[in-house]
Amino acid sequence: MKALAILLALLPLTLCPAPLMADWTRTGLEFHEQTPPPDPVVDRTRVATQQARRCAGSSIRFGDTAAMRGGVQADWDDQTRTLAAIAAMADSYDTASEALAATEEDGATLDSLSVLTALQFGQPVSVPTEGLAGPMLADRLFWQAMTQVPSATTATWANDILPALDAAFQADPSSFQVRAWRVIAWLQAQGFQRASCPARIADFADRLLDLSEASACPLMLGHVTHGIDRALESRPETDPDATRAAWRHFGEALLATVAGAPEVASWRGAQLTRSPDPCAPLMASELQALLRPEAAR
Amino acid sequence: MMPLALIPAGAAALGTALLDDRPGAALLLSLKVGLGMALWAGLWHLGMGLLAGSGRLETLAASPAHALAVNAALAVAACLVPGLVLALTARPAPLGPVHGLAWFCGLILPLLGQGGNWPVPSLLLAALCAGLAMVLGGLAGRGR
Amino acid sequence: MSETDDTAALDLSIAFFSAVLMLFAFVAFQLARTPRPEPAVSLSQPDIARPVQPPTWAAVAERGSWSVYDGTRLTVLDMDAITAGMRDVLNAYDGDDGYQTLTLHDGADPRSFSLRLSFRPDALPAPWQGEVLAPGPDAPCPETPRRLLRSYVAADVADVTPLTAYLARCGLTFAPLPLRDPGESGRVTVQIGLGPGSYAAEAIFR
Numbered sequence: 001m002k003a004l005a006i007l008l009a010l011l012p013l014t015l016c017p018a019p020l021m022a023d024w025t026r027t028g029l030e031f032h033e034q035t036p037p038p039d040p041v042v043d044r045t046r047v048a049t050q051q052a053r054r055c056a057g058s059s060i061r062f063g064d065t066a067a068m069r070g071g072v073q074a075d076w077d078d079q080t081r082t083l084a085a086i087a088a089m090a091d092s093y094d095t096a097s098e099a100l101a102a103t104e105e106d107g108a109t110l111d112s113l114s115v116l117t118a119l120q121f122g123q124p125v126s127v128p129t130e131g132l133a134g135p136m137l138a139d140r141l142f143w144q145a146m147t148q149v150p151s152a153t154t155a156t157w158a159n160d161i162l163p164a165l166d167a168a169f170q171a172d173p174s175s176f177q178v179r180a181w182r183v184i185a186w187l188q189a190q191g192f193q194r195a196s197c198p199a200r201i202a203d204f205a206d207r208l209l210d211l212s213e214a215s216a217c218p219l220m221l222g223h224v225t226h227g228i229d230r231a232l233e234s235r236p237e238t239d240p241d242a243t244r245a246a247w248r249h250f251g252e253a254l255l256a257t258v259a260g261a262p263e264v265a266s267w268r269g270a271q272l273t274r275s276p277d278p279c280a281p282l283m284a285s286e287l288q289a290l291l292r293p294e295a296a297r
Numbered sequence: 298m299m300p301l302a303l304i305p306a307g308a309a310a311l312g313t314a315l316l317d318d319r320p321g322a323a324l325l326l327s328l329k330v331g332l333g334m335a336l337w338a339g340l341w342h343l344g345m346g347l348l349a350g351s352g353r354l355e356t357l358a359a360s361p362a363h364a365l366a367v368n369a370a371l372a373v374a375a376c377l378v379p380g381l382v383l384a385l386t387a388r389p390a391p392l393g394p395v396h397g398l399a400w401f402c403g404l405i406l407p408l409l410g411q412g413g414n415w416p417v418p419s420l421l422l423a424a425l426c427a428g429l430a431m432v433l434g435g436l437a438g439r440g441r
Numbered sequence: 442m443s444e445t446d447d448t449a450a451l452d453l454s455i456a457f458f459s460a461v462l463m464l465f466a467f468v469a470f471q472l473a474r475t476p477r478p479e480p481a482v483s484l485s486q487p488d489i490a491r492p493v494q495p496p497t498w499a500a501v502a503e504r505g506s507w508s509v510y511d512g513t514r515l516t517v518l519d520m521d522a523i524t525a526g527m528r529d530v531l532n533a534y535d536g537d538d539g540y541q542t543l544t545l546h547d548g549a550d551p552r553s554f555s556l557r558l559s560f561r562p563d564a565l566p567a568p569w570q571g572e573v574l575a576p577g578p579d580a581p582c583p584e585t586p587r588r589l590l591r592s593y594v595a596a597d598v599a600d601v602t603p604l605t606a607y608l609a610r611c612g613l614t615f616a617p618l619p620l621r622d623p624g625e626s627g628r629v630t631v632q633i634g635l636g637p638g639s640y641a642a643e644a645i646f647r
Binding site: 023024026027028029030031032033034 | 367371
């Protein structure tokens with residue numbers, strides 16, 4: 001035994017302080033090799049921050065227009081408000097559009113209201129975006145993207161809708177609907193993603209963490225995952241697209257980790273081991289790494 | 298973990314004291330074996346420190362087989378002195394190996410296993426050291 | 442001591458020792474602790490009774506028609522009459538069997554409002570009645586402009602399955618809004634509105 005010979009030879013030697021080689025490490029009375037931890041793909045600090053904040057509120061707003069979210073300041077006279085209320089209550093598009101056209105005031109907010117009313121009634125409408133910035137532009141880009149959703153192919157999702165939603169997110173980070181639909185659009189477009197596995201996982205995880213930044217509350221995130229299921233018209237277990245199902249398992253597991261439900265996250269991670277997607281093993285190991293410090297706390 | 302080490306040792310001492318009509322010898326044996334195990338653990342720890350500080354591990358690749366070899370060699374080397382001491386101070390008393398195993402479980406076993414992971418080399422090492430502990434206990438209980 | 446006593450004592454001591462050793466083996470292992478999650482604060486909608494945006498699972502809310510169901514009759518509301526009353530308070534219906542009141546709120550969005558309607562579920566004010574239908578297997582379908590029908594269901598209706606079957610046959614989506622028991626006057630009062638606090642429950646799509 002080479003090791004024994006070396007040991008007996010060095011016992012009389014005096015202690016020379018020297019650092020232990022990186023490969024060897026001591027635990028208790030045992031020497032063993034130390035596996036270097038892989039570089040984390042999911043942003044650990046963001047996950048930890050959201051887990052600490054849990055159900056505390058954030059600066060993200062839920063309104064359907066910039067004005068409802070508090071992104072623009074405006075004051076309206078009673079006549080405009082009455083006409084807008086009539087447009088909100090009406091059940092025929094003609095009544096609503098006549099009411100909005102009868103307002104004496106003007107501006108981008110009322111134009112956005114006309115566009116939104118037309119979309120709510122299912123009327124075809126063009127969504128102009130010139131000359132706008134910030135929350136108003138975010139709304140228009142979002143509605144533009146939503147008009148393309150009913151007839152979108154995977155290519156449309158990847159090349160038109162996803163970039164529009166990302167631009168809307170840049171324009172107004174406080175809009176929750178944009179953050180939610182960035183996740184859905186990524187899932188719809190995931191067949192077109194060509195980057196490496198770590199890059200894709202990091203991108204998807206960033207979108208999910210943007211979404212859960214609104215609140216890492218279990219009720220909230222359960223609502224979100226149900227909304228995603230309704231938008232994709234399937235559960236992750238019943239998704240006919242197996243690779244997309246793997247990403248959805250990962251998404252729900254990450255949201256469960258952030259919301260403080262490690263049992264759900266580990267069950268979803270176990271589903272990933274049966275997936276044919278090539279990125280599934282990296283996703284599973286990332287989830288395990290995220291769950292380990294949680295369990296040790 | 299250390300205070301828990303008293304539980305199996307106390308149980309062994311008590312059990313064998315119940316058996317024999319010389320409970321004093323059994324308790325003395327338990328104490329000697331316990332001190333012997335503590336000496337073994339201390340020398341083992343010292344050996345680890347010397348080995349780590351000397352940087353001799355560079356010549357070895359950090360694979361499980363090499364790690365097992367190094368750990369086993371350290372264990373054997375460290376148990377020579379306690380074994381000698383126990384053999385020289387032996388008094389006849391029953392169930393020496395049992396006391397050895399009990400004190401091993403209390404003092405040394407918690408420090409093995411890579412912090413709870415227990416891969417196969419750790420299991421082998423623990424089995425080897427358990428055997429050594431029983432030998433030491435047997436040495437201590439063999440009378441003249 | 443006799444032989445049997447020795448053996449018995451040996452068995453006892455070994456059994457005792459083995460039991461303690463097993464206990465120690467369990468204790469010596471790391472016990473993983475799962476942290477107990479704190480009970481989560483729920484995000485409830487701060488403005489109650491503001492259902493003007495129907496909770497459809499769509500990115501842009503789908504508009505619907507309004508109706509009242511009292512167990513036997515489905516009355517589709519004539520929104521033209523109600524909106525005429527909103528436009529000009531002199532046209533707002535006000536009587537013993539019902540009234541409407543519009544309150545405008547401050548806010549950056551011009552749609553911040555609250556409309557209060559008071560009516561008897563079985564006898565709505567005449568101007569508000571658009572169509573009166575009796576849901577049944579052979580009944581004609583409502584001629585509503587929208588495919589979504591938001592129905593106020595009276596409190597004493599125990600079973601809405603006739604209504605849901607009828608609406609499914611007509612290709613309409615049923616969005617129920619339960620009513621409270623009528624007060625002493627026999628009327629129920631509902632509040633329909635919109636404000637910044639109206640969106641929390643349908644957070645995903647707003």
